Amino acid sequence: MExxxxxxxxxxxxxxxxxxxxxxxxxxxxxxxxxxxxxKGENIAVLGKSGTGKSVLIKIIVGLLKPDKxxxxxxxxxxxxxxxxxxxxxxxxxGFSFQNSALYDSMxxxxxxxxxxxMNVKNLSKSEVDYAVNDVLDSVGLANKSKQMPSDLSGGQxxxxxxxxxxxxxxxxxxxxxxxxxxxxxxxxxxxxxINEVQQKYNTSSVIITHDLTCAxxxxxxxxxxxxxxxxKVGTFDEVFASDxxxxxxxxxxxxxx
Ligand SMILES: Nc1ncnc2c1ncn2[C@@H]1O[C@H](COP(=O)(O)OP(=O)(O)OP(=O)(O)O)[C@@H](O)[C@H]1O
Numbered sequence: 001m002e003x004x005x006x007x008x009x010x011x012x013x014x015x016x017x018x019x020x021x022x023x024x025x026x027x028x029x030x031x032x033x034x035x036x037x038x039x040k041g042e043n044i045a046v047l048g049k050s051g052t053g054k055s056v057l058i059k060i061i062v063g064l065l066k067p068d069k070x071x072x073x074x075x076x077x078x079x080x081x082x083x084x085x086x087x088x089x090x091x092x093x094x095g096f097s098f099q100n101s102a103l104y105d106s107m108x109x110x111x112x113x114x115x116x117x118x119m120n121v122k123n124l125s126k127s128e129v130d131y132a133v134n135d136v137l138d139s140v141g142l143a144n145k146s147k148q149m150p151s152d153l154s155g156g157q158x159x160x161x162x163x164x165x166x167x168x169x170x171x172x173x174x175x176x177x178x179x180x181x182x183x184x185x186x187x188x189x190x191x192x193x194x195i196n197e198v199q200q201k202y203n204t205s206s207v208i209i210t211h212d213l214t215c216a217x218x219x220x221x222x223x224x225x226x227x228x229x230x231x232x233k234v235g236t237f238d239e240v241f242a243s244d245x246x247x248x249x250x251x252x253x254x255x256x257x258x
Contacts, residue, residue: 008041009039009040009041009042009221010039010040010041011039013039013040014037014038014039014040014073015038015039015040015074015075015172015173015205016036016037016038016061016072016073016074016075016173016205016207017036017037017038017071017072017073018034018035018036018037018061018070018071018072018073019035019070019071020033020034020035020069020070020071021033021034021035021036021057021060021067021069021070021071021072022034022067022068022069022070023053023056023060023065023067023068024068029229030053030056030229031053031056031057031060031067031229031230032228032229032230033070033229033230034057034070034229034230034231035231036057036224036231036234038173038205038206038207039205040205041199041203041204041205042205042206042221042222043195043196043199043205043206043208043219043220043221043222044206044207044208044220044221044222044223044224045208045209045210045215045216045217045219045220045222045223045224046207046208046209046210046224046226047210047211047213047216047220047223047224047225047226047251048211048225048226048227049211049227049251050211052226052227052228052229053226053228053229054209054226055177055209057209057226058096058175058177058207058209060072060079061074061079061094061175061207062074062079062091062094062096062175063079063080063082063087063090063091066080067080074090074094074173075090075093075094075172075173077090092120092169092171093171093172093173094171094172094173094174094175095163095166095167095169095171095173095174095175095204096166096175096177097159097162097163097166097174097175097176097177097179098162098177099177099178099181102162103150103158103161103162103165104150105149105150105151107149107150108146108147108148108149109137109142109145109146109147109148109149109150109153109161110133110146110147112150112161112165113132113133113136113137113146113161113164113165113168114129114132114133116165116166116168116169117129117132117133117168117169120169121169132168133146133168134146136164136165136167136168137164139164139167139197139198139201139202140160140161140163140164140167140194141160141194142157142160142161142164145157145161154187155182155183155187156183156187156190156191159179159183159191160191160194163176163179163194163195163198167198167202170202171202171204172204172205173204173205173206173207174195174198174199174202174204174205174206174207175206175207175209176195176206176207176208176209176210177209178209178210178211178212179191179192179195179208179210179215180192180210180212180214180215181210181212185214188212188214188215189218191215192214192215192218192219195208195219196218196219206219208220213251213252216237217237220237221236222234222235222236223235223236223237223240225240225243225247225248225251227247227248227251232245232247232248233245233248
């Protein structure tokens with residue numbers, strides 16, 4: 001990818017700020033006092049075992065679930081106080097890359113990419129849509145795939161198109177849900193590289209939900225280790241790796257890092 005911007009993390013500007021967040025389902029606590037800041041231009045990898053509340057946290061950030069207690073501010077807005085219309089306006093500024101890529105199987109790659117753009121931005125000319133589609137395809141390294149159907153793409157290529165589909169709306173925040181799950185190590189490494197290129201080219205701030213230590217280490221400017229609904233440790237990979245906490249040490253002992 002060419003023309004990478006000088007990348008800056010601005011620690012004076014939080015794009016996501018969460019304080020004292022609690023969430024239970026049927027009186028079973030899932031999130032038990034989360035404090036979390038994502039700075040402008042930063043990638044945070046939220047690392048944790050299955051069932052620790054990673055997806056619940058993401059759903060609260062985008063307003064799909066309401067917190068029981070606590071404050072969740074995204075791009076300056078208190079999410080649980082927004083009307084449906086205000087929430088829609090906020091969500092356009094957030095790109096969500098789903099675990100299964102969530103492409104429309106009956107549409108080719110071009111149509112999959114053009115669809116969110118024409119749905120959200122009115123009165124675009126055909127050449128403007130063509131330009132935007134080609135630009136994001138180029139960004140994800142699949143410039144020649146516009147006519148292919150999703151079923152003809154590899155798993156890694158589908159992930160790339162899923163990421164391209166969120167980039168086409170130029171999001172300020174990217175949320176990646178298990179971006180490397182189901183991929184072989186080489187394809188995982190390519191997706192990791194793409195996440196870092198997106199951070200630089202689009203100057204996004206990102207939350208990368210993962211249980212893949214290699215992904216967390218290589219994409220996260222900071223790592224937030226979630227365990228049973230609480231952050232055990234938040235810091236650079238080296239800081240988290242050096243933690244004395246038994247749960248953190250246990251997680252590293254059971255997982256292989258490249
Ligand atoms: N809508 C819901 N109603 C009831 N329980 C829920 C709901 N959503 C999540 N949970 C529960 O919250 C807990 C955390 O779920 P969550 O999906 O956030 O885990 P996760 O860390 O994302 O796991 P995975 O890595 O397997 O996706 C689970 O016990 C789950 O059953």
